[in-house]
Every structure is written in C-alpha cells, then in structure tokens.
C-alpha cells in the first residue's frame with residue numbers, strides 16, 4: 001500500500017496531468033486543479049496553473065487573508081476551461097456576455113481559453129473567492145466585493161489607474177456620481193438592469209473607495225477593517241473601529257475631499 005502511494009506521488013511529480021473517468025484532463029498544482037478537455041494544449045494549461053498559483057499567494061498576502069483551511073489536497077480550487085466560448089456557455093451555464101463565472105462556495109472558476117485579458121479575469125475572480133472565504137460571509141455589500149476585486153486587478157496587473165482617477169475627478173466635479181446611500185444598497189440583480197454607463201460608474205466608484213481607504217491610511221488599517229468584519233461587526237461598525245468614520249455620509253465626504261485635492 002505504502003509503495004503504491006509512493007508510486008502515485010512520484011508519478012504525479014513527473015507528470016502532473018491525469019485523465020479522469022469523464023475523459024477530462026486534470027492538471028494539479030499545490031492549490032489548484034485545472035480541468036479541461038483532454039485535447040487542450042498543455043502549455044496553455046500550465047500557464048493558467050502558474051498564474052493561479054501566483055495570484056493565490058499574492059492576493060492572500062496583500063491584506064493578510066489567512067484562512068482556516070488552506071487550499072490543499074482535496075480542498076484545492078478548480079478551474080474549468082471549456083474548449084471554446086460556445087462550449088463555455090453551453091456546458092457551464094454561464095452568461096453569454098461573461099468571460100468567466102464563479103461558484104464561490106465550491107471554489108470553482110469556469111472559463112474558456114485564449115482570452116486577451118485572462119490574467120485580469122483570474123485575479124478578479126480569485127479575489128472574490130478568497131475575500132469571501134476570509135470574511136466567512138456569503139452576503140457582502142456589492143461595492144466592497146467588486147471594489148476589492150477591481151483594486152486587485154490594478155494592483156497585480158500593474159495596470160495604471162490614472163485615467164480612471166481622472167475620470168472619477170471629472171464626475172465628482174460635475175456632481176455626477178452614485179451617492180453612497182444608493183451605492184451601498186445596490187445588489188447584483190439591480191445592477192444587471194442598469195445601463196452600461198451606470199455599471200461602469202459603479203465599478204469605478206467601488207474601486208475608488210477601496211483605493212481611497214488604502215491610500216489615505218494604509219494596507220495595515222485595511223486589514224484591520226476586514227478583521228473587524230470577519231469578527232462579526234457590520235460594515236458601519238468596522239468603519240468606525242478601524243477609521244473612526246461613523247456614518248456613510250462621513251465616508252462619502254472624506255472620499256470626495258480625497259479625490260478633489
């Protein structure tokens with residue numbers, strides 16, 4: 001039995017691919033299993049695996065999102081790669097306009113190959129999973145959930161955010177932004193029925209609030225803020241404990257002041 005186990009371990013080190021009963025190819029790494037059709041290009045799958053491992057480590061370290069259960073062995077996350085876009089929509093039942101979709105609880109990401117901005121997509125979706133898992137909440141204010149994911153995209157893709165900040169400043173000077181009372185209560189279902197302009201504004205604002213909290217104070221304070229939420233405080237209480245910001249209006253006015261300087 002022992003020898004059998006050792007042979008399996010060695011064969012996995014030599015060849016991290018396995019073909020399962022459903023004729024799917026599985027590529028194993030420390031924290032992920034990348035699943036695809038067995039004809040999928042191996043180089044591409046290696047690229048996905050390496051990218052996922054890189055983001056797993058960096059996203060976890062950014063705000064000290066240390067969770068009780070690391071994604072090891074049977075707890076690895078899964079990345080399902082369909083052969084193409086049509087298969088992706090058909091097999092995984094993901095929205096047609098999307099480039100990836102996520103099962104947060106099941107720690108699974110569904111996508112398809114050869115996408116231009118795949119690393120952005122992966123860092124965004126992994127942030128959602130890691131962030132929710134760390135906080136232990138299935139329900140999070142949408143602005144914070146999306147704001148964090150977009151913030152991480154900019155941070156780890158080294159994507160310059162200057163253009164976005166200029167646009168935001170313009171919106172603020174014209175008073176054309178989503179007021180925080182509305183921003184804080186928006187749900188993803190409500191967002192789906194909004195115009196593209198509104199959705200873009202929502203993502204920009206969500207990102208800018210996270211960016212404001214990190215830049216005005218520090219990553220350390222942000223980690224404390226998240227720790228308070230993890231410990232059971234609601235968003236308003238956590239804002240007060242970490243930043244001494246007592247109301248949403250106060251957050252809004254400090255955010256405006258920060259970007260108008």
Ligand SMILES: [Zn+2]
Pocket residue numbers: 124128145146149
């Ligand atoms: Zn998202």
